[in-house]
Amino acid sequence: MNSLFSHVQIGRYNLSNRMVMAPMTRSRADDAGVPSELVPTYYAQRASAGLIISEGVFPVAQGKGYVRTPGIETAEQVAAWRMVAEAVHARGGRIFIQLMHCGRVSHPSLLADGAQPQGxxxxxxxxxxxxxxGLQDFVTPQALSLTEIAAVIAGYRQAARLAIEAGFDGVELHAASGYLPEQFLSTGSNQRDDQYGGSVQNRARFVLEVLAAMASEIGSDRVGIKISPEMNFNDITDANPQETYSYLVEQLRGLNLAYLHVALFGASVDYHALLRPLFDGSYLVGGGLDQRSAAALIANGRADAAVFGSAFLANPDLPERFRAGAELNLPNKDTFYAPGAEGYIDYPAMSLSANA
Known part of the structure; x- marks a missing residue:
């Protein structure tokens, strides 16, 4: 019987445990999308995770969707991320970068020359x-042309290559939370009448082409994908999500991806029961897990690894705390997206708490 503390093969990597740190936006980059000097410390503190998945990182500048979020397109961005990867590896950890193109849910003030967001x-x-x-209303996006779609896909390919050059162990495609890949997948945001719209086969084309581009660049066993059916974040809706996600996951079979990451937040059906049998690789489960529920999923074979968000944010040594049955730090939501060290790199490890 597997446990949270047993080794697991994810893509080409043998991980030391089955606890994965979730991708979480922390807004500690500058206006040029360069991660701050605090970021290596933050991720290195959490290197005892079996795998860290970074915060969402825009693959191209047009994909930026929030203030102070990082990118991986320029030499300065790559250099800053190299320091992060080196810091994690120095602690014996593994880290994938999550590539997040926000698509229509951006704002002209975040984009070069006040450009319209794309969808x-x-x-x-x-x-x-x-x-x-501060908060600004979404605007009507520009519909991507076929030429522009090809350019976005090429941007993902370049970002995957740059991530590996920066020392990351792999990449995760963010295809959830109402961002560009899910915008293509979903009927509420995709009303195209060409090869990228209409049927579920056409709506899934963009996601599959992005995955293929990244896999051809860095190897499919260094590429993962995150989905979150019926999360409905950022006003994303779909007429038949069970059909959409069943089709998508069926198409992932045989691609030899590192993993499929499925996070559920209030979905109307048990998508894990629906999707896990359709996928032939490592299956990561996230969304509101605690140690007990995660351990049960692993022991029962419903997941190969469990993904934790705010628990890792507030407890840099979460695996050690779980193993010891120690009390957990509580996350300070007021500092989730605030710049600076507070609520970022100052959560105490268990050894420090015990000596306080």
Whole structure:
């Protein structure tokens, strides 16, 4: 019987445990998308995770969707991320970078020359995004042309290559939370009448082409994908999500991906029961887990690894705390997206707490 503390093979890597740190936006980059000097410390503190998945990182500048979020396109960004990867590896950890193109849920104030956000169709999302001047309403995006879609896919390919050059162990495609890949997948945001819209086969084409581009660049066993059916974040809706995600996951079979990461937040059906039998690789489960529920998923074979978010944010030594049955630090939500060290690198490890 497997446990949270047993080794697991994820892609080409044998991980020391089955506890994965979730990708979490922390907004500690500068206006040029360069991670701050605090970022290596933050991730290195959490290197006892079997695998760290970084915060969402825009693959191209047009994909930026929030203030103070990082990219991996320029030499300065790559150099800063190299320091992060080296810091994690020095502690014996593994880290994948999550590539996050926000698509239509960006804002002109976040983009070069006040450009319009891009999406599969010119359909405005309800809601707001965080900008330098506070919350701003989403705007109507520009519908991507076929030439522009090809350029976005090429941007993902380049970002995957640069991530490996920076020392990351792999990449995760963020295809959840209402960002560009899920915008293509979903009927509410994709009303195209070409090869990227209409049928589920066409709506899934963008995601599959992005995965293929990244896999051809760095190897499929260094590429993962995150989905979150019926999360409905950023005004994303789909007429038949069970059909959409069943088809997508079926198409992932045989691609030899490192993993499929499925995070559920209030979904109306048990997508793990639906999707896990359709996938032939490592299956990561996230969404509101604690030690007990995660251990049960692993022991029962429903997941190969468990993904923890705010628990890792507030407890840099979460695996050690779980193993010892120690009390957990509580996360300070007021500092999740605030610049600076507070609520970022100052959560105490268990050994420090015991000596306080």
């Amino acid at each position: 599969p169709s010119a359909i405005k999302a309800a809601g707001q995004t965080w900008t330098a001047t």
